[in-house]
Amino acid sequence: MVDGVLEVHSPLIAAVLRRCIPLAGGAAAITFGHVVLGRDSDSLTDSREHERVHVRQCEVWGPLFMPAYLAGGLHAFVSGKGAYAGNYFERQARGEGR
DSSP: OBTTBEEEEOHHHHHHHHHSSSSTTOOSEEEETTEEEESSHHHHHHHHHHHHHHHHHHHHHGGGHHHHHHHHHHHHHHTTSOTTTTOHHHHHHTTOOO
16 A cells, blocks of 8 residues: 555456556556556556656545546547547546646
8 A cells, every 4th residue: 555545466467457458568557446556566667756646646536436437538539639649538647738
C-alpha cells in the first residue's frame, strides 16, 4: 500500500500487461480504482505519478470511468489522434490538456 493505493506486481501480472494490453510492448502498469497492477516494483515506481492521476480520475468519475475512458479512446482513434496517445484521460495523466 502506497499513499492509500494498493500496488501489486507478479510474473503473471507482468505477462498479462505485456500480452493483453493493446499497446506496442504492452503496459508497464494499469489502474483499477485504488489498485495499480504493475509488471514489477520498478514499473510501479516509474509510473506512480501517472497512475495516481488515473486513481483521481476514478474517484471523480466513479463507475463511469471505464466507459468514459473507452469512449475517449474511441473518439481519439476516430479523430486520428490515436486511441491511447489522443485519449483525454491519458493526455491528462501525462500532464497535457488540463
